[in-house]
Amino acid sequence: MYTIFTRKPRDLEEVAQNMQYVEDQERVRITEEIELDPATYEYFWHNPCGDHDFLKGKGGYRERERTAVLLTCGNRKRIIVDPSGAAYGRYVGFEI
Secondary structure, eight states, X not given: OEEOOEESOSSHHHHHHHHXXXXXXXXXXXXXXXXXXXXXXXXXXXXXXXXXXGGTTOOXXXXXXXXXXXXXXXXXXXXXXXXXXXXXXXXXXXXX
16 A cells, blocks of 8 residues: 555545655555544544544564554545554654
8 A cells, every 4th residue: 555654644634645755656565554443534534633542553664564454434535544553643644
């Protein structure tokens, strides 16, 4: 899967804006898909750097390959997150 990551975004509007101007796509391996309920999805949308237990200990590099989780919620934008072991959205992008 490919994305353009934004490091420690204030919200996902910043991620969307960044993706319009940055051309370097990055390939990531999705290790887990997490289906969020609408309220949790909205909270993450506005607070990606907040504490999210479902991200803790995930992401980072494994054997020189970047790994991430895919956050979904029905037919809304699919969010790719590499928390690099933390419990917040350290690197966030949308599926390309």
